[in-house]
Amino acid sequence: QLQLQESGPGLVKPSETLSLTCTVSGGSISSSSYYWGWIRQPPGKGLEWIGSIYYSGSTYYNPSLKSRVTISVDTSKNQFSLKLSSVTAADTAVYYCARDERWLQFGIDYWGQGTLVTVSS
Amino acid sequence: QSALTQPPSVSGSPGQSVTISCTGTSSDVGSYNRVSWYQQPPGTAPKLMIYDVSNRPSGVPDRFSGSKSGNTASLTISGLQAEDEADYYCSSYTSSSWVFGGGTKLTVL
Numbered sequence: 001q002l003q004l005q006e007s008g009p010g011l012v013k014p015s016e017t018l019s020l021t022c023t024v025s026g027g028s029i030s031s032s033s034y035y036w037g038w039i040r041q042p043p044g045k046g047l048e049w050i051g052s053i054y055y056s057g058s059t060y061y062n063p064s065l066k067s068r069v070t071i072s073v074d075t076s077k078n079q080f081s082l083k084l085s086s087v088t089a090a091d092t093a094v095y096y097c098a099r100d101e102r103w104l105q106f107g108i109d110y111w112g113q114g115t116l117v118t119v120s121s
Numbered sequence: 122q123s124a125l126t127q128p129p130s131v132s133g134s135p136g137q138s139v140t141i142s143c144t145g146t147s148s149d150v151g152s153y154n155r156v157s158w159y160q161q162p163p164g165t166a167p168k169l170m171i172y173d174v175s176n177r178p179s180g181v182p183d184r185f186s187g188s189k190s191g192n193t194a195s196l197t198i199s200g201l202q203a204e205d206e207a208d209y210y211c212s213s214y215t216s217s218s219w220v221f222g223g224g225t226k227l228t229v230l
Contacts, residue, residue, distance in 0.1 A: 037219075039219075046124070046210065046221060046222070046223045046224040047159075047167065047210050047212075047221040047224070049212075049218065049219040049220070052219075060217045060218060062122070062218060063122055063218070064122065096166060096167075100219075101172075102214070105172050105173050106155040106157065106172060106173055106214050107157040107172030107173070108157065108159075108167075108169060108212070108219070109169045109178065111166040111167055112166065113166055114166050
Protein backbone atom coordinates (compact mmCIF):
# COMPACT_ATOMS: atom_id res chain seq x y z
CA GLN A 1 0.00 0.00 0.00
CA LEU A 2 1.46 3.33 -1.09
CA GLN A 3 2.00 5.81 1.74
CA LEU A 4 3.18 9.41 1.70
CA GLN A 5 4.44 11.31 4.74
CA GLU A 6 5.17 15.02 4.98
CA SER A 7 7.89 16.33 7.27
CA GLY A 8 9.32 19.74 8.08
CA PRO A 9 9.04 22.72 10.43
CA GLY A 10 5.58 23.60 11.66
CA LEU A 11 6.47 27.25 12.20
CA VAL A 12 8.15 29.59 9.73
CA LYS A 13 8.87 33.30 10.14
CA PRO A 14 7.54 35.85 7.64
CA SER A 15 9.84 36.51 4.67
CA GLU A 16 11.67 33.21 5.21
CA THR A 17 11.51 30.02 3.13
CA LEU A 18 9.12 27.17 3.91
CA SER A 19 10.71 23.76 3.32
CA LEU A 20 8.89 20.43 3.38
CA THR A 21 9.82 16.89 2.35
CA CYS A 22 7.56 14.03 1.36
CA THR A 23 8.75 10.47 1.86
CA VAL A 24 7.10 7.83 -0.31
CA SER A 25 6.89 4.23 0.89
CA GLY A 26 5.29 1.12 -0.55
CA GLY A 27 6.15 2.13 -4.12
CA SER A 28 8.80 3.77 -6.25
CA ILE A 29 8.82 7.48 -6.94
CA SER A 30 10.41 6.57 -10.29
CA SER A 31 7.22 4.95 -11.63
CA SER A 32 6.66 6.18 -15.16
CA SER A 33 2.93 6.93 -14.88
CA TYR A 34 2.98 9.34 -12.01
CA TYR A 35 3.82 12.85 -11.03
CA TRP A 36 4.25 13.81 -7.38
CA GLY A 37 2.61 16.95 -6.12
CA TRP A 38 1.96 19.42 -3.35
CA ILE A 39 -1.47 20.79 -2.46
CA ARG A 40 -2.28 23.17 0.39
CA GLN A 41 -5.38 24.13 2.37
CA PRO A 42 -5.54 27.28 4.52
CA PRO A 43 -7.49 26.76 7.75
CA GLY A 44 -11.21 26.62 7.00
CA LYS A 45 -10.67 27.14 3.27
CA GLY A 46 -10.41 25.13 0.06
CA LEU A 47 -7.68 23.21 -1.70
CA GLU A 48 -4.99 24.85 -3.83
CA TRP A 49 -2.64 22.93 -6.12
CA ILE A 50 0.94 24.18 -5.72
CA GLY A 51 2.82 22.09 -8.26
CA SER A 52 3.95 18.64 -9.36
CA ILE A 53 7.19 16.94 -10.37
CA TYR A 54 8.11 13.88 -12.47
CA TYR A 55 10.91 11.59 -11.34
CA SER A 56 13.05 12.98 -14.16
CA GLY A 57 12.80 16.43 -12.60
CA SER A 58 10.23 17.91 -14.97
CA THR A 59 7.98 20.32 -13.05
CA TYR A 60 4.69 22.13 -13.38
CA TYR A 61 3.72 24.96 -11.03
CA ASN A 62 0.61 26.93 -10.20
CA PRO A 63 1.04 30.19 -12.14
CA SER A 64 0.00 32.23 -9.09
CA LEU A 65 2.83 30.75 -6.98
CA LYS A 66 5.41 30.00 -9.65
CA SER A 67 7.77 32.85 -8.76
CA ARG A 68 8.17 31.56 -5.19
CA VAL A 69 7.98 27.77 -5.58
CA THR A 70 10.63 25.13 -6.18
CA ILE A 71 9.84 21.41 -6.18
CA SER A 72 12.68 18.89 -6.38
CA VAL A 73 13.02 15.11 -6.32
CA ASP A 74 15.55 12.70 -4.81
CA THR A 75 14.95 9.30 -6.35
CA SER A 76 17.68 7.67 -4.24
CA LYS A 77 15.71 8.50 -1.10
CA ASN A 78 12.26 8.10 -2.67
CA GLN A 79 11.50 11.65 -1.62
CA PHE A 80 10.39 14.93 -3.13
CA SER A 81 10.50 18.37 -1.60
CA LEU A 82 8.82 21.76 -1.61
CA LYS A 83 10.40 25.17 -1.06
CA LEU A 84 8.21 28.27 -0.89
CA SER A 85 10.10 31.53 -0.50
CA SER A 86 9.17 34.91 0.98
CA VAL A 87 6.28 33.51 2.98
CA THR A 88 3.57 35.62 4.60
CA ALA A 89 0.67 34.82 6.91
CA ALA A 90 -1.37 33.99 3.80
CA ASP A 91 0.83 30.92 3.32
CA THR A 92 -0.34 29.42 6.61
CA ALA A 93 -1.99 26.15 5.63
CA VAL A 94 -2.06 22.39 5.86
CA TYR A 95 0.33 21.17 3.19
CA TYR A 96 -0.35 17.81 1.57
CA CYS A 97 1.94 15.77 -0.62
CA ALA A 98 0.25 13.45 -3.07
CA ARG A 99 0.56 11.18 -6.09
CA ASP A 100 -0.61 12.91 -9.25
CA GLU A 101 -1.62 10.45 -11.94
CA ARG A 102 -1.43 11.74 -15.51
CA TRP A 103 -1.27 8.77 -17.84
CA LEU A 104 -4.18 6.48 -18.65
CA GLN A 105 -6.27 8.25 -16.03
CA PHE A 106 -6.01 11.63 -14.37
CA GLY A 107 -6.46 12.26 -10.67
CA ILE A 108 -4.70 12.76 -7.35
CA ASP A 109 -5.13 9.31 -5.92
CA TYR A 110 -2.89 9.02 -2.86
CA TRP A 111 -2.49 11.76 -0.25
CA GLY A 112 -0.31 12.21 2.79
CA GLN A 113 -1.97 13.04 6.09
CA GLY A 114 -0.95 16.69 5.77
CA THR A 115 1.18 18.93 7.93
CA LEU A 116 0.19 22.33 9.31
CA VAL A 117 2.66 25.10 8.63
CA THR A 118 2.09 28.37 10.44
CA VAL A 119 3.77 31.57 9.29
CA SER A 120 4.30 33.83 12.29
CA SER A 121 7.04 35.77 13.99
CA GLN B 122 -6.37 30.16 -13.66
CA SER B 123 -9.51 30.82 -11.58
CA ALA B 124 -11.05 28.43 -9.10
CA LEU B 125 -14.00 26.34 -10.25
CA THR B 126 -17.39 27.35 -8.84
CA GLN B 127 -19.25 25.06 -6.44
CA PRO B 128 -22.25 25.76 -4.19
CA PRO B 129 -21.09 26.37 -0.61
CA SER B 130 -23.48 23.82 0.83
CA VAL B 131 -26.04 21.16 -0.01
CA SER B 132 -28.10 18.92 2.22
CA GLY B 133 -30.29 15.85 2.05
CA SER B 134 -31.95 13.25 4.20
CA PRO B 135 -30.75 9.66 4.47
CA GLY B 136 -31.77 7.66 1.42
CA GLN B 137 -32.23 10.72 -0.77
CA SER B 138 -30.02 11.85 -3.66
CA VAL B 139 -28.04 15.06 -3.89
CA THR B 140 -26.13 16.64 -6.76
CA ILE B 141 -23.17 18.99 -6.44
CA SER B 142 -22.31 21.16 -9.41
CA CYS B 143 -18.89 22.38 -10.49
CA THR B 144 -18.71 25.14 -13.07
CA GLY B 145 -15.55 26.05 -14.92
CA THR B 146 -14.74 27.49 -18.30
CA SER B 147 -14.02 26.36 -21.83
CA SER B 148 -10.34 26.32 -20.84
CA ASP B 149 -10.67 23.71 -18.11
CA VAL B 150 -13.85 21.69 -17.48
CA GLY B 151 -15.12 22.33 -20.99
CA SER B 152 -11.90 21.30 -22.72
CA TYR B 153 -10.85 18.21 -20.81
CA ASN B 154 -12.64 15.05 -19.68
CA ARG B 155 -10.30 15.14 -16.71
CA VAL B 156 -12.59 16.21 -13.87
CA SER B 157 -12.12 14.56 -10.49
CA TRP B 158 -14.02 14.73 -7.20
CA TYR B 159 -12.64 14.45 -3.68
CA GLN B 160 -14.33 13.74 -0.34
CA GLN B 161 -12.86 15.31 2.80
CA PRO B 162 -14.40 14.51 6.20
CA PRO B 163 -13.35 16.97 8.93
CA GLY B 164 -9.73 16.71 9.98
CA THR B 165 -8.74 14.22 7.29
CA ALA B 166 -6.95 14.27 3.96
CA PRO B 167 -9.01 14.36 0.76
CA LYS B 168 -9.96 11.06 -0.86
CA LEU B 169 -10.39 10.56 -4.61
CA MET B 170 -13.99 9.55 -5.34
CA ILE B 171 -14.32 10.14 -9.09
CA TYR B 172 -11.70 10.56 -11.84
CA ASP B 173 -12.00 11.41 -15.53
CA VAL B 174 -15.54 12.79 -15.06
CA SER B 175 -17.35 9.55 -14.26
CA ASN B 176 -14.97 6.78 -13.20
CA ARG B 177 -14.82 5.40 -9.67
CA PRO B 178 -11.58 4.11 -8.11
CA SER B 179 -11.71 0.66 -6.62
CA GLY B 180 -13.55 0.66 -3.30
CA VAL B 181 -15.74 3.71 -3.93
CA PRO B 182 -19.43 2.80 -3.67
CA ASP B 183 -21.48 2.97 -6.85
CA ARG B 184 -23.78 5.42 -5.05
CA PHE B 185 -21.27 8.02 -6.21
CA SER B 186 -21.50 9.02 -9.86
CA GLY B 187 -20.14 11.84 -11.99
CA SER B 188 -21.11 13.53 -15.21
CA LYS B 189 -20.31 16.57 -17.32
CA SER B 190 -22.14 18.85 -19.71
CA GLY B 191 -20.30 21.70 -21.34
CA ASN B 192 -18.42 23.70 -18.73
CA THR B 193 -20.23 22.14 -15.77
CA ALA B 194 -19.47 18.86 -14.04
CA SER B 195 -21.67 17.21 -11.45
CA LEU B 196 -21.31 14.71 -8.62
CA THR B 197 -24.42 12.80 -7.62
CA ILE B 198 -24.66 10.83 -4.40
CA SER B 199 -27.67 8.53 -4.25
CA GLY B 200 -28.97 6.68 -1.21
CA LEU B 201 -27.41 9.22 1.15
CA GLN B 202 -25.83 7.84 4.29
CA ALA B 203 -24.70 9.60 7.43
CA GLU B 204 -21.08 8.73 6.60
CA ASP B 205 -21.32 10.80 3.40
CA GLU B 206 -21.33 14.02 5.42
CA ALA B 207 -18.13 15.80 4.39
CA ASP B 208 -16.69 18.54 2.22
CA TYR B 209 -16.53 17.74 -1.49
CA TYR B 210 -14.13 19.32 -3.97
CA CYS B 211 -14.05 19.13 -7.72
CA SER B 212 -10.90 19.55 -9.74
CA SER B 213 -10.07 19.89 -13.41
CA TYR B 214 -6.86 19.23 -15.25
CA THR B 215 -5.93 22.15 -17.49
CA SER B 216 -2.73 22.94 -19.38
CA SER B 217 -0.56 20.71 -17.19
CA SER B 218 -2.07 22.16 -14.01
CA TRP B 219 -4.86 21.30 -11.62
CA VAL B 220 -7.53 23.80 -10.59
CA PHE B 221 -9.88 23.09 -7.67
CA GLY B 222 -13.35 24.24 -6.80
CA GLY B 223 -14.05 26.12 -3.60
CA GLY B 224 -15.66 23.11 -1.96
CA THR B 225 -19.20 22.12 -0.98
CA LYS B 226 -20.24 21.10 2.51
CA LEU B 227 -22.69 18.19 2.40
CA THR B 228 -24.94 17.89 5.42
CA VAL B 229 -26.96 14.71 5.95
CA LEU B 230 -30.06 15.79 7.84
